[in-house]
Amino acid sequence: MVEPDRVAAFARAIGADPADGVPPTFAAVYAVEATGPQLFGDPEAEVDFARLLHADQEFEWERQPEPGETVTSQGRVASDISRRGMRFLTFEITTMAEDGSALCRSRTLFVIRS
């Protein structure tokens, strides 16, 4: 669920007005945080969080969720490449509304320093 209290705290933390609805990058919570433990828990994706850097981020929204709305996110490891002692890990996450319509697509690149 897109928790209204958490949305409001998130909005205040980024300097937005909670009255303006769900901030677009709250997708970091309902998409990335929601699927991260599973994606990072994947034995093939085992990482050292202290050496993890968020390298880039893309979101595409069909619409913003409403506070209190229930959404479902599915993530996958889109690529996992090691090069010159660095590991490049890409997660792709799709978030859907209860009726199955698409809300958000997220693409995250993490770089793990060795």
Added chain:
Amino acid sequence: MKRIERAVTFTPDQIAAYADASGDHNPIHLDADFARSVGLPGIIAHGMLQMGILAGVAAEAAGGAHRLHRLYCRFAGMVEPGDTVTFAAEDAGPGKIALSAVNQRGEAVLTKASAEYRSS
């Protein structure tokens, strides 16, 4: 579209508030000793905190967050407490916004930042 600009001076309190609200409690954002132990200068702001502020500037330029269709940025530089970052949005053609985030030393902390929006 007029240029929209917002200057933000980051504080440990704001970074901690973002950690709580986002659920990202990685100690590199909260514990200076830990951050230094992994080769950082001290605690650093979450990239997603910076992107959240950038999204606010992009939404204002687009005429509302409901119009934002796409947002991208690369996290290119570290932001430490005390740094002042100027986030800016300007017109880049129909439905497109060019975005930037530059610190007090003139260094881009977010790069290749852009947004797309719908007209309604």
